[in-house]
Amino acid sequence: MKKTRVQKVGVLVSALFILFSLSTMAAAQEIKLGGIMDTTGATSDVGKDYTIGMEDAIKYINDNGGVNGKQIKYTWFDYGYRIPEAITKYKLLLRLGVVAIMGWGTGDTEALSPTVNKDKMPYVSASYSAHLTDPKKTPYNLFFSSDYSTNARACLTAWFDKKWPTKKDYGKRKPRLACCYMFASPYASAPIKAIKDQAALLGFEVGPDQDVSLFALDTKSQIMALKKFEPDVVWHGNTTMSVSATIRDAYALGLGADHIIDNWGFDENLPRLAGEAAEGAMGATPCAFYGQPFKNMDIVVASAKKYSPGVPQDKRTIRTVQAWGDALILWEAMIRADKAGAFNGEGIMKKGFETLRDYDIGLGAAPITFTPTDHRPATGCLVQEWKGGKFQTVEAVDLKKRWPEKWEKEWLGW
Amino acid sequence: MSSVWLPCGDYHQSYVEDQTWWQTTFIKFKMVLLLVIVFIGIPLLLPGYFISVATMVGYTAMGALGVQLLIGYTGLITLGHAAFIAVGAYTSTLLVLQFPWPQFIVDWGLAYPISILIGGVFGGLWSVLFGLPCAKVKGFYLILTTMAAQFITVDFFLTQYISQIGGRGQAFSLPPGTIKIGAWAIDTDVKTYYLMAVLLTLMVIVLANLLRSKTGRAWVAIRDNDIAAMALGINIVWYKLLAFFVAGFFAGIAGAFWVSNTAALSPEHFPWFWSLWLVGVILIGGVGSIHGAIFGSLFMVVVMELLQWVVIPLGDYYPKLLFDFASIKDSAFGLAICVFLIYEPNGLAYRWWQIKNYFNLWPFSY
Numbered sequence: 001m002k003k004t005r006v007q008k009v010g011v012l013v014s015a016l017f018i019l020f021s022l023s024t025m026a027a028a029q030e031i032k033l034g035g036i037m038d039t040t041g042a043t044s045d046v047g048k049d050y051t052i053g054m055e056d057a058i059k060y061i062n063d064n065g066g067v068n069g070k071q072i073k074y075t076w077f078d079y080g081y082r083i084p085e086a087i088t089k090y091k092l093l094l095r096l097g098v099v100a101i102m103g104w105g106t107g108d109t110e111a112l113s114p115t116v117n118k119d120k121m122p123y124v125s126a127s128y129s130a131h132l133t134d135p136k137k138t139p140y141n142l143f144f145s146s147d148y149s150t151n152a153r154a155c156l157t158a159w160f161d162k163k164w165p166t167k168k169d170y171g172k173r174k175p176r177l178a179c180c181y182m183f184a185s186p187y188a189s190a191p192i193k194a195i196k197d198q199a200a201l202l203g204f205e206v207g208p209d210q211d212v213s214l215f216a217l218d219t220k221s222q223i224m225a226l227k228k229f230e231p232d233v234v235w236h237g238n239t240t241m242s243v244s245a246t247i248r249d250a251y252a253l254g255l256g257a258d259h260i261i262d263n264w265g266f267d268e269n270l271p272r273l274a275g276e277a278a279e280g281a282m283g284a285t286p287c288a289f290y291g292q293p294f295k296n297m298d299i300v301v302a303s304a305k306k307y308s309p310g311v312p313q314d315k316r317t318i319r320t321v322q323a324w325g326d327a328l329i330l331w332e333a334m335i336r337a338d339k340a341g342a343f344n345g346e347g348i349m350k351k352g353f354e355t356l357r358d359y360d361i362g363l364g365a366a367p368i369t370f371t372p373t374d375h376r377p378a379t380g381c382l383v384q385e386w387k388g389g390k391f392q393t394v395e396a397v398d399l400k401k402r403w404p405e406k407w408e409k410e411w412l413g414w
Numbered sequence: 415m416s417s418v419w420l421p422c423g424d425y426h427q428s429y430v431e432d433q434t435w436w437q438t439t440f441i442k443f444k445m446v447l448l449l450v451i452v453f454i455g456i457p458l459l460l461p462g463y464f465i466s467v468a469t470m471v472g473y474t475a476m477g478a479l480g481v482q483l484l485i486g487y488t489g490l491i492t493l494g495h496a497a498f499i500a501v502g503a504y505t506s507t508l509l510v511l512q513f514p515w516p517q518f519i520v521d522w523g524l525a526y527p528i529s530i531l532i533g534g535v536f537g538g539l540w541s542v543l544f545g546l547p548c549a550k551v552k553g554f555y556l557i558l559t560t561m562a563a564q565f566i567t568v569d570f571f572l573t574q575y576i577s578q579i580g581g582r583g584q585a586f587s588l589p590p591g592t593i594k595i596g597a598w599a600i601d602t603d604v605k606t607y608y609l610m611a612v613l614l615t616l617m618v619i620v621l622a623n624l625l626r627s628k629t630g631r632a633w634v635a636i637r638d639n640d641i642a643a644m645a646l647g648i649n650i651v652w653y654k655l656l657a658f659f660v661a662g663f664f665a666g667i668a669g670a671f672w673v674s675n676t677a678a679l680s681p682e683h684f685p686w687f688w689s690l691w692l693v694g695v696i697l698i699g700g701v702g703s704i705h706g707a708i709f710g711s712l713f714m715v716v717v718m719e720l721l722q723w724v725v726i727p728l729g730d731y732y733p734k735l736l737f738d739f740a741s742i743k744d745s746a747f748g749l750a751i752c753v754f755l756i757y758e759p760n761g762l763a764y765r766w767w768q769i770k771n772y773f774n775l776w777p778f779s780y
Contacts, residue, residue, distance in 0.1 A: 039736075039737045039738070039739075039740075040737075040738060040739070040740040040741045041740060048737065051737065055733075075726060075729075076736065077722065077736070077739060078736060078737060078738070078739040078740045079740065080739075080740025080741075080743075080744075081682075082685065082687070082740070083676075083680070083682050083683050084470070084683065084688075085740070087466075087675070087676060088466060088467065088470055088719070089722075091462065091463045091466035091467070091603075092463055092719075092722065094462065094463060095461065095462065095463030095464075107680050107682040107683075110587060110678050110680075111676045111677075111678040111679075111680070111683070112676075112678075113587070113678065114587070114588070114590060114676075114677040114678065115677070117590075118590070118601065131587075137587075137589075183573045183574055183577075184568070184569065184572075184573040184577075184680070184681040184682060185682065186680045186682065211573075211574070
């Protein structure tokens with residue numbers, strides 16, 4: 001009797017041991033990837049769709065061979081756009097043994113930058129701050145999109161090229177620019193120096209900046225302040241919800257200026273929220289809008305339907321596409337690093353990302369290049385406008401072609 | 415009287431004897447053991463993630479000590495403490511990055527330690543500025559004036575003006591090697607933890623000493639009944655402002671320390687929610703107790719991290735948990751405050767005191 005019980009326990013222990021060994025073997029074939037997202041905080045209006053898009057993309061990658069046969073285990077956290085939270089989440093992901101991290105905002109990405117550099121942790125962010133593009137300072141930060149400063153310069157240039165000549169005061173005086181953004185937000189303030197530099201280059205008169213919160217629902221006082229300056233064009237550096245409130249108020253109060261918008265404020269929700277005030281609004285589009293007919297968009301749409309059937313298609317936006325952009329470059333970098341036998345943070349960066357040359361991910365994004373001395377993925381940006389109920393191309397601005405010397409020698413890293 | 419154990423009863427013959435810290439060998443042993451755990455055990459035995467959690471506990475406790483002094487010991491309710499932390503952080507950062515230090519100060523790694531002290535002083539003075547209304551108002555109205563500190567300091571001065579210094583716009587980044595004490599660059603989790611442990615220990619010693627002095631007794635008298643305190647001859651305005659200064663000084667030190675943990679700074683690091691969080695910390699830990707500030711910090715940081723560990727495996731089955739995690743955490747924070755206010759209004763410190771008493775009086779604990 002006793003022997004039988006001992007045997008039973010022995011079999012159980014053996015079974016558990018085998019199960020544990022198998023699970024360990026399975027884990028050995030698994031690549032751990034981390035994510036720090038905002039689904040409840042100040043930027044959750046754009047963060048939710050990005051987060052869902054990222055999950056779709058990782059599932060698609062796993063269903064299509066993973067990284068040379070290895071599956072990705074993706075663990076992500078919502079940090080509510082609170083920087084101290086992001087720091088503890090980062091440490092937790094490090095503890096979980098992730099090889100790379102999909103990050104979110106500018107404030108936390110810049111705050112974590114010294115740490116990720118020290119830890120040699122590739123950090124692919126949804127922050128496209130130009131301050132993250134100089135490998136001398138931030139060697140482990142990158143992203144697929146044109147940076148905010150490039151976006152701002154491109155938007156202003158496109159407006160100067162295409163819209164300013166149609167104004168009645170063209171040729172009589174300098175065009176006037178004003179900026180609306182949340183001063184306290186490193187994200188919103190990141191490209192301000194660049195757009196003012198571009199304004200000086202193109203001969204603009206620059207008016208007083210207006211502080212508009214990322215949570216703003218009423219911006220009448222800022223618009224009233226702008227009316228004194230009578231700008232011809234207003235740069236909006238916030239996210240969609242806040243931008244839509246601002247251009248709605250500008251429309252209601254008859255500001256009479258055109259609007260140029262950074263990529264996180266310019267999406268399918270803008271005309272839904274701002275209504276007819278959004279007519280003619282121009283924005284930076286580092287990739288195509290959701291469902292636009294570009295290479296690989298069919299994969300994005302099919303994956304959204306397959307992996308997130310509970311999210312209605314008409315709720316999916318360009319944020320999904322942006323998430324795919326970041327996921328696709330990381331996928332390629334990991335495949336290259338793995339093939340080169342250097343599957344660690346440094347390897348993914350040196351043998352992966354920094355070997356990408358004009359890498360085409362489709363999705364309407366510019367071909368992507370990273371070098372050991374320059375992490376600006378693209379040299380310009382497509383500027384589109386909302387007109388007649390759809391997004392239309394205004395101009396594809398290539399800053400490197402127009403100002404090659406400044407691009408190479410002056411504009412890196414800010 | 416035994417030098418090993420406390421006697422069963424109060425046999426102290428003077429105030430000094432009563433207030434002596436380490437009265438018996440056993441208490442000395444306990445305190446030495448605690449210091450060994452804090453300075454040797456945790457940094458040597460725990461992996462990086464847990465050390466960073468311990469550092470967050472310490473950072474929270476540094477801020478909470480000032481809030482405890484104001485609310486718990488002086489009866490001055492504050493909801494703007496993050497502003498004073500921010501002042502310390504910005505003062506320290508600007509001094510390190512912008513001030514033209516003599517070369518030997520930089521070479522000897524003295525710039526950052528000096529900036530911590532100056533950050534504390536600036537935090538204290540800024541706190542006094544917003545404490546001035548306490549001469550005329552108290553209670554609900556004082557809460558509003560301290561809230562104003564948050565909006566005026568962080569949203570106005572730091573965001574609109576101070577952040578612009580250096581031309582970057584909003585965010586400061588401290589290059590590697592900038593934050594060093596002597597030859598010791600604060601560039602790893604363990605070093606940051608040690609800095610936190612030293613600063614927190616010093617702050618606890620300073621506050622505990624102040625509380626058993628004339629100043630501390632005046633604070634407590636003001637908390638219990640400010641009119642009676644005034645009738646006793648206590649200059650209540652002076653002592654209230656002194657409380658604001660010390661609390662702001664601690665906050666400034668906490669802010670200057672925070673810079674070493676992130677090496678980057680923007681106004682987003684100091685949201686109003688953090689002020690509220692610190693009040694929650696002392697409510698849970700126990701109002702009117704240094705232990706309370708530390709227990710509260712430990713509880714709030716560790717429980718929230720544990721919540722995270724629970725959510726990780728559940729997230730595969732209930733993705734909504736992941737999407738709403740920050741809201742769940744905030745709800746847990748609110749729920750914890752409600753539960754403590756209803757079931758343990760004296761906080762964790764009281765529970766600790768009960769446990770200690772049980773063992774001190776054992777086997778005759780009735």
